[in-house]
Amino acid sequence: xxxxxxxxxxxxxxxxxxxxxxxxxxSNFGAGSDVHWYQHRPGTAxxxxxxxxxxxxxGVPDRFSGSKSGTSASLAISGLQAEDxxxxxxxxxxxxxxxxxxxxxxxxxxx
Amino acid sequence: EVQVLDxxxxxxxxxxxxxxxxxxxxxxxxxxxxxxVRQAPGKGLEWVSTFSGSGGPTYxxxxxxxRFTISRDDSKNTLxxxxxxxxxxxxxxxxxxxxxxxxxxxxxMDVWGKGTxxxxxx
Numbered sequence: 207x208x209x210x211x212x213x214x215x216x217x218x219x220x221x222x223x224x225x226x227x228x229x230x231x232x233s234n235f236g237a238g239s240d241v242h243w244y245q246h247r248p249g250t251a252x253x254x255x256x257x258x259x260x261x262x263x264x265g266v267p268d269r270f271s272g273s274k275s276g277t278s279a280s281l282a283i284s285g286l287q288a289e290d291x292x293x294x295x296x297x298x299x300x301x302x303x304x305x306x307x308x309x310x311x312x313x314x315x316x317x
Numbered sequence: 318e319v320q321v322l323d324x325x326x327x328x329x330x331x332x333x334x335x336x337x338x339x340x341x342x343x344x345x346x347x348x349x350x351x352x353x354v355r356q357a358p359g360k361g362l363e364w365v366s367t368f369s370g371s372g373g374p375t376y377x378x379x380x381x382x383x384r385f386t387i388s389r390d391d392s393k394n395t396l397x398x399x400x401x402x403x404x405x406x407x408x409x410x411x412x413x414x415x416x417x418x419x420x421x422x423x424x425x426m427d428v429w430g431k432g433t434x435x436x437x438x439x
Contacts, residue, residue: 208361237422238422239421239422239423240418240422240423240425242425242426244362244426246362250431251412251429251430251431251432252354252362252412252426252429253429254425254426254427254428254429257417257418257425257427258418258423258425263427293361295361295362297362297364297425297426299421299422299423299424303379304376305364305376305377305378305379306352306364306367306424307364308354308361308362308363308364309361310361311361311362
């Protein structure tokens, strides 16, 4: 069981927006750890989507945005496209575990 | 192009050993921390181990401590994961990753290998 909580799934029609939450605690987000987000399509390598709460690597569309406040973080996807169907994971450092942790993942379905 | 190429997976019996390798290119390997992340069948991503850059310390998830050893040969731009006393629950795709950002509180995985599959079964 992960120390981070994410909804198992979210869905939306093409062109709509969805938001994925990632809830942490005082030993990670509350202790100042940043959140990072990854997109993982089956059969491929995971891809860094958002780093340090809200930064997009080169090549990631601005339809993807991230934020963090207190012990929670979120990833927003606007203008959903079929290619956005994937699993999305949040990740951070947990001081109680002295290691890096991933959320359980959220499956995004484009209806 | 910055990339990492992981290899070495295979089928091994419970209690057996396996060594994974990861060859890096396109960046100053010795300066960067490197990690292994795995995904068991039907499960999410799990951080396994990190080797800090420039000969720094190593870190492991509790479930592999004492059984897995991460190492690196900076002269060969290569990261390793020696896995001993393997269990069925170690069955997973193992990804080699390059770390970026500030250690600990702001570390993330910015480059990923394609993954190598480890199956532990009798």
